[in-house]
Amino acid sequence: MIQAFESCHDGWGVAVLVGVPHSDAVFQTNPVNFLTERTLKGTFYGNYKPRSDLPGLVEMYMDEKIELEKFITHEVSFADINKSFDYMIKGESLRCVINVIGN
Numbered sequence: 001m002i003q004a005f006e007s008c009h010d011g012w013g014v015a016v017l018v019g020v021p022h023s024d025a026v027f028q029t030n031p032v033n034f035l036t037e038r039t040l041k042g043t044f045y046g047n048y049k050p051r052s053d054l055p056g057l058v059e060m061y062m063d064e065k066i067e068l069e070k071f072i073t074h075e076v077s078f079a080d081i082n083k084s085f086d087y088m089i090k091g092e093s094l095r096c097v098i099n100v101i102g103n
Helices: 002-006 050-062 078-090
Strands: 014-018 039-043 074-077 096-099
């Protein structure tokens, strides 16, 4: 993170942090780096805007233009929601669907 930000060009450089850093990660830099007009941005989902992008994604799925099932590695009931966190922490799941309606 720090190397990307500090390597940005003075005046117009932009560093974009994507995803979630490790819980122990620390970002420390000299405050002068911000005074030289470098920019630091962060994002979890890129430029994805659910309000405008999700309807199109649902339509593509319903028209069978995209296949989502192959990305689902686990399905759990809402009562077993903690299992999904266990899968995530262990790195055992790509996507886990949580069924909130039934078993």
